Amino acid sequence: MPQRLIAHLDMDAFYASVELLRYPDLRGRPVVIGGGRGHAPVEQADGTRRYALLRHYAGRGVVTTATYEARALGVHSGLGLMKAAALAPDAVLLPADFDEYRRYSRLFKVAVRTVAPLVEDRGIDEIYVDLTELPGAQGDRGRAAGQALKDAVYAATGLSCSVGVTPNKLLSKICSELDKPNGLTLLSETEIASRIWPLAASRINGVGPKTTAKLEALGINSIGDLAAASRATLLSEFGQSYGTWLHAAAHGRDERPMVTHREPKSISRETTFVRDLHAVRDKSALGNILTELCVRLADDLARKGYVGKTIGVKLRFDDFKVVTRDLTLPEYTSDARAIRRAAGQCLKRVALTRRLRLVGVRAGALAKAKATDMASHSAAPPLERAKRSAQKSTGPNTLSLFD
């Protein structure tokens, strides 16, 4: 069996790049995607567009994506928009348009499949592609195949991407980031020591902030340091499972197969409030928001054809502490009222002393809704009506509208 040849393909500044296709006059300027609606460009009478500037933003949103021009100013994903505004006050702020990004996501994935059919979806803007069986792919270590992927994506979307081609997913993921944007990086096993070991351990997909800090405390900074650490040390510090994995990862070993299909495990909806809410003083607002989330969750379940057996709530307090409460129901459901009732039960088990900044609802233990269930769902009263009548039945002034 020939050695595998796996590509990781990552779209460059995906959301921002899609926006630049729509607003080409923004090309070359720092542009930040994030925040809610309300700062969409306004078409002027003279045909030009007026854009919102980051300096005028007020709120609790974070940067979703930024163009490379904005990144050069220190703006990066996850940064609070207020902080970003301090760094790049003249950057253009655009609201996220996920429908449009999903459309381009489908386009680039279709294009990739015309080059190589064996694809693993890793979210809206990245995928793994198995190039092993591609004719000639082994010969030049996949350079032609990698370039073919990039060409196909560009032809279909006008967007650039970065590609890593290596013997496994772990290494390809690292490599696709080495030459961004518009990169193509190939790597063979013999080059791991020279090209991977000098990189920071945090470049490994699966080594996050907590692990990085712990590694640093142990004097382990680079992937090479990690590879040089004794297996015994890693096992004692990180446990059997994660320790073993860290050791293998540092040596570039990764046998994970391509996963071409997966069923969802949970579906959820959550929202952060404009201002922190008080469980008593803002009881009705809180109850209404929770109801709305349940209605949306029920809608998501129905649309995607799933029912859930475990309903959970998630709360984030003003100190950023998170608590969750789960309730497993006797029957599967995708009904907004049943979900709302379960969420209310969950909420009762939390001490609501601190102010809240976020509430969420989740449906887990999912199963495919049967055709008959789907039919009965569509026969049920519309969700909005269910919600209104529910509010009317118990009054809006309670947290437990459906108890």
Place this chain on the structure above:
DNA sequence: TCTGGGGTCCTAGGACCC
């Protein structure tokens, strides 16, 4: 002016059953 929203996987303890 700190810190969104949607996910996955892992761990660990307790209940309960055989």
Place this chain on the structure above:
DNA sequence: TCTGGGGTCCTAGGACCC
């Protein structure tokens, strides 16, 4: 009455990823 193992389900929290 005590001891004990294995297995599954449920719950809560945490790390991590896109």
